[in-house]
Amino acid sequence: MAEGPNISRVAALIGDPARASILVALMRGQALTVSELATEAGVGLPTASSHLAQLQAGGLVAPRKEGRHKYFRLASEGAAGVIEALMGFAGDLPAPKRAPGPRDPALRRARVCYNHLAGEMGVRLYDSLIARGHLVTGTEGMTLSPGGWDFASDFGITSGSFAGLRPPLCRECLDWSARRSHLGGRLGRAFLGAIEAKGWARRLAGTRIIAFTPEGERAFARAFP
Amino acid sequence: MAEGPNISRVAALIGDPARASILVALMRGQALTVSELATEAGVGLPTASSHLAQLQAGGLVAPRKEGRHKYFRLASEGAAGVIEALMGFAGDLPAPKRAPGPRDPALRRARVCYNHLAGEMGVRLYDSLIARGHLVTGTEGMTLSPGGWDFASDFGITSGSFAGLRPPLCRECLDWSARRSHLGGRLGRAFLGAIEAKGWARRLAGTRIIAFTPEGERAFARAFP
DNA sequence: ATCATGCTTCGTTTATGATCGAACCATGGC
């Protein structure tokens, strides 16, 4: 039965090198996918999956499904506090603090995530829609407000292009570089399509970079203040 | 090489149930012997010894040799802080706080420890000698001050009774019930002998209890205010 | 000196759990 104080259960979880690497990586505050955490810990994907299940059962991390990815973050302030106390004692104090996400500035600025706009521009679009009340969170997740529908129409998005389709219209999507949300789902795809249709930007072949033209960038800034 | 953040080394130490029990026991603030900690953790003496060596190497506990016993305590505030953070998170918060030492009040009050006086009376004797400057800590450990020699003579302790003998004259000895020091070593033995010679107290056969007579207790209180 | 006690060291056994490959499920893009 391996009795002992509860404290040992928690400590044993953190005591495995792979799990500790995962937790330290999550101390940056960002939510990370299972694959990213597997790389971070230097183990295979199945192993990471198993570790994350244990950490979740122990109340140290919490999952969040996002499309076909599964993001994990630290479960609570308390959990972060425990890790921090340990790092302080162990002398790991200068928290790794690596720059999150891709190194390439162009990728950080604007890139395609599945099929919608991500990166700084994506966050900006999302924030702008929220700030102006075009995007609201209802009981069934995110939806466009009436004003939002108007705005989308004006932007060149026809409601017919995705009427009646099951998959979620809007979806929050955790950003990769900033720990911010941006707009995913079918609506996010439509916005990216409209932006391309307007000639503001185009996808660079073979990469995930979305290159804005100088005028496109100015127009974008006007459209999403 | 089993790399990983330092944090996992520390956590792995705490992660073993036996070691966690030891650390929780030490959270009371008291220093405990290897045997006591072995009982506390529910493991054999060799196992406890091994665990303590690891905890010491990890900087979590610190040893203190005292005669043929070896007392361990938490190594630092930082170490205690880590345990406390873990206990808070794990819900062990109401720290066990069992009453330390023997349950028998008579044993807590006055008992023989090896061959000197321990328990509350022992602590009182020690404190009194320190407070009046009879006992001072020098480079070579504790010694009697000149005034202390006079006091001892008046008490019926002849310097001849232990002149020229190698073993330490005075020695701090960690108390068992309070986490206080009391006077051990050759001098502690001499004091107990003098107290018995004066008829203030006597050892109860078959036990470790030292029974003071009512007058003896009053005289003791006058002699060691 | 001898004995007893507290602790350490050594060597062996044993069990727990980390790891990965392979197969399986779910989601998204086409």
Add this chain to the structure above:
DNA sequence: GCCATGGTTCGATCATAAACGAAGCATGAT
């Protein structure tokens, strides 16, 4: 419908380390 990708589950392998008995040291009592 198909394929590709991210994740999970299962099973087998393998290493680490916890535990204890026995023997060795050291200290203190007598």
